[in-house]
Amino acid sequence: MSPAEVLGLTATFFYALASLLLFRQFRSQPTPSTALLLAPAAVATAVHAVSLYFLMVTDQGLLLGVLPVASCMAAVGAGLVIACSLYRPFQWIGALVFPFAALIIPASLWIHTGYRVHPLEHGIGLHVLLSILAYSVLVISACQAIMLLIQHRQLKDGHIRGVMRVFPPIQVMESMLFDTIWLGEGLLTVAILFGFLYVDDLFAQHLVHKTVLTLVSWVIFAVLLGGRHLRGWRGLTAIRFTLAGFAVLLVAFFGSQLVLEVVLDRI
Known part of the structure; x- marks a missing residue:
């Protein structure tokens, strides 16, 4: 091996x-x-x-x-x-x-x-690194949102059961969720900027959909963070925005990448 x-x-x-x-x-x-x-x-x-x-x-x-x-x-x-x-x-x-x-x-x-x-030439390597870091942090955010959603549903039913009994209180879970979203959004912002600066064919045919979807995801997370700061958004609203932003980001990379690699056999 x-x-x-x-x-x-x-x-x-x-x-x-x-x-x-x-x-x-x-x-x-x-x-x-x-x-x-x-x-x-x-x-x-x-x-x-x-x-x-x-x-x-x-x-x-x-x-x-x-x-x-x-x-x-x-x-x-x-x-x-x-x-x-x-x-x-x-x-x-x-x-x-x-x-x-x-x-x-x-x-x-x-x-x-x-x-x-x-x-990897010029600043493309840094763009790739920052993108992977941003995606990874926002994956953690999505995992946190899923667990928070389970907690909310069990609280609504009036009974915390199963593995949720050993999880932190819901306020702590929400605080950790927004910590990861702030970090992920910051990394994603820098990654996008480096992409525009160093990737010459960013809007080439095989990258335009990935770029647009990534920007849509960035906007979703930005709206969520703005709503948190200005309107105190939390709970199910935060969960829905987080999962929506992550779903778009997931399609932006993995969806387009699977089509290019498996269906079209080119990348």
Whole structure:
């Protein structure tokens, strides 16, 4: 096996272990401290990052196919969960991020679509990095919104049950949601600016839909943050805007990328 495969499978094992420890805590079974709980995830993320280097970095540029990029986003998301869990109860988001990472790694290693190597020149590399960071942070926001939606529905029913009983209070969950949205929107803003500055064919035929949808997503998140600041938006309004903005962003990259790589076999 190649170094990327060996390291990727090792990361998959540790992500699966981290997921198991979290799910044991959801079932109120004895679990270690938060630090020990996140230790397997930290190992997985570090090994995952090295695996991605061997998988994506070539002498000609980067492999920016849909599955390698999704794997990269999973690694960044896992790293964010671990870092944020050091000062906020963010480890619960790992219940969505860690299993996804464990599943996407084998897919990125062994499923090959029509992607090709992209040479990185001038500021394009920074644009790609910022885009991946922004997408990853907003994925965390979407995960947070989904969990918040479940909490709202259970509160409406008058009964908190299942894994929601070990989640932070709804006010804390909302605060963490907007923290991630502010960070994600800031990164997305800078990524868009670098795109306009350094990508010469930003509005070429195979990028125009991606650009327009990304801008639509940026507007949705901007409206949400403006509504939060000016009108105090929260609860279901914040959840709906977050999921809508993320859905548009998801289609902007992954939808268009799948069409280009799988259907049209060109990128």
